Amino acid sequence: MGISGKRIVLGVTGGVAAYKAAVLTRELQRAGARVQVVMTEAGARFVGPATFQALTGEPVFVDQWDTRIANGMAHIELSRAADAIVIAPASADFMASLAQGRAGDLLATLCLARECPLAVAPAMNRQMWENPATQRNVQQLRDDGIEVIGPDSGDQACGETGMGRMLEPDALVEAIGAWLAPKRLAGRRVLLTAGPTFEPIDPVRGITNRSSGKMGFAIARACVAAGADVTLVAGPVSLPTPWAVRRINVQTAQQMHDAVHGELDTASAAVRAHDLFIAVAAVADWRPANYRDSKIKKTDGNAVPELAFAQNPDILASVARRAHPPYCVGFAAESESLEAHGLDKLARKGIPMLVANIGHETFGLDDNELLILEHGSQTRLARAPKALLAHELVRHIAERLS
Ligand SMILES: Cc1cc2nc3c(=O)[nH]c(=O)nc-3n(C[C@H](O)[C@H](O)[C@H](O)COP(=O)(O)O)c2cc1C
Incomplete structure (x- = not known):
């Protein structure tokens, strides 16, 4: 991730969401950052500096005339020491200051003096966010190369519902991690599948599998962090959509197949073709052949219904067979002879890379262990959290793409 080992100045300005900045501080530290908090005077009215001082173990700066820094120039020293500055929450007033290049207080001055x-x-409240002056300022910040993360829409402290809420701390950490990570897939379009499929028998029953979607969603996040434009076709899972990922929800293998090819078909003279397809979903090989429109009734006695099966389309092989296929990466969950089955699958599907889950009991767990099979080489990724493995895998794939 992009946060580990970074020194981050967290600027807290005068908004109700300042209370979330304390949790954000903790989450950034958990992700491996050293956090130095600087507040505006208005920010310090919402949450006291003592809270942040206790969380970070560092003095909190508010006043530009603070003499605790030896040369008396806190704004220069603090910005020099930072790898990145994050203003959360950023008030409408503070963004106006930034857009104009004002240096009215310590936080604004250190932003102006930054090299990071x-x-x-x-x-902010919905009306403040939608105000043309705020929108002008936000555009100016983007034009100046400043990253604008969020806002989100939803319930607001003022009782309104709409755009303007600060992202929740966990989503912010994800977005900050993505922003700071090396951009190995910059400019690339990535299409992924994740989760199980659900093959209905009747309106209330169906056949599915134990895929949780966690690995696929982690890879989608890692691709965003690496700078890619990511579309995720997801089977039925209850995981939140990763930040900046476009998600298409499907149920069956046929729907997943159609959604994937529909996406790949969007390439045109004006729309870049997908560079990479990562098939992580555990797609059902078969579906019940005769879907019943109404629930199959339990009959008296011991009679059980007979289920006949039909073959589902092979999504990965069909993508690999397209006239101009993206670089295709498949996933395999084998219960035995992992390597032999994996190599066989690599050849059968006509793809350059297959990633095998080592141990088939990893469904739903947060850890995994992977074996990357390519023609003529194998790479083992040791047991680690899926989020970490996803980043290592994306680094590996990015090398092949370049
Ligand atoms: C109770 C209260 C809540 C406020 N909430 C917000 C807010 O959520 N977002 C915002 O932009 N301004 C909000 N303001 C206004 C700012 O605090 C005000 O513009 C202040 O001057 C911002 O100073 P700063 O940008 O130096 O931090 C609020 C003001 C009050 C009194």
Whole structure:
């Protein structure tokens, strides 16, 4: 991830969402950052500096006339020491200041004096966000290369519902991680599948499998972090959509097949073709052949219904067979002879890379162990959290793409 080992100045300005900045501080630290908090005077009215000082173990700066820094120039020293500055929450007033290049207080001055990247997480009521002046300022910030993360829409402290809420701390950490990560897939379009499929027998019953979708969603996140434009075709899972990922929900293998090819068909003279297809979904090989429109009734006695099966389309092989296929990566969950079955699948599907889950009991778990099979080489990724493995895998794939 992009956060580990980074020194981040967290600027807290005057908005109600300042209370979330304390949780954000903790989450950034958990992701491996050293956090230095700087607040505006208005920010310090919402949450006291003592809270952040206790969380970070570092003095909190508010006043530009603070003499605790030896040369008396806190704004220079703090911005020099930072790898990145994140303003969360960023008030409408503070963004106006930034857009104009004002240096009215310590936080604004250190933003102006910075040499490191700067991101803002706006937080304000709906009308303030929609005001043309705020929209002008946000556009100016983007034009100046400042990252604008969010806002989100939903319930607001003022009782309104709409756009302007600050992203929740966990989503912010994800977005900050993506923003700071090396951009190995910059400019690339990636299509992924994840989760199980669900093959209905009748309106209330169906056949599915134990895929949780966690690995596929982690890879989608890692691709975003690497700078890719990501579309995720997801089977039925209850996982939240990763930040900046476009998600298409499907149920059956046939729907997944159609959604994938529909996406690949969008390439045109104006729309770049997909560079990479990663098939992580556990797609059902067969579906019940005769779907019943109404629930199959339980009959008296011991009679059980007979189920006949029909073959589902092979999504990965069909993508690999397209006239101009993207670089195709498949996933395999074998219960035995992993390597032999994996190599066989690699050849059968006509793809350059297959990733095998080592141990088939990883469904739903947060850890995994992977074996990357390619023609003529194998790479083992040791047991680790799926989020970490996803980043390693994406690094590996990016090398092949380049
Ligand atoms: C109770 C209260 C809540 C406020 N909430 C917000 C807010 O969520 N977002 C915002 O942009 N301004 C909000 N404001 C207004 C800012 O606090 C005000 O513009 C302040 O001058 C911002 O200063 P700063 O940008 O230096 O932090 C609020 C003001 C009050 C009194």
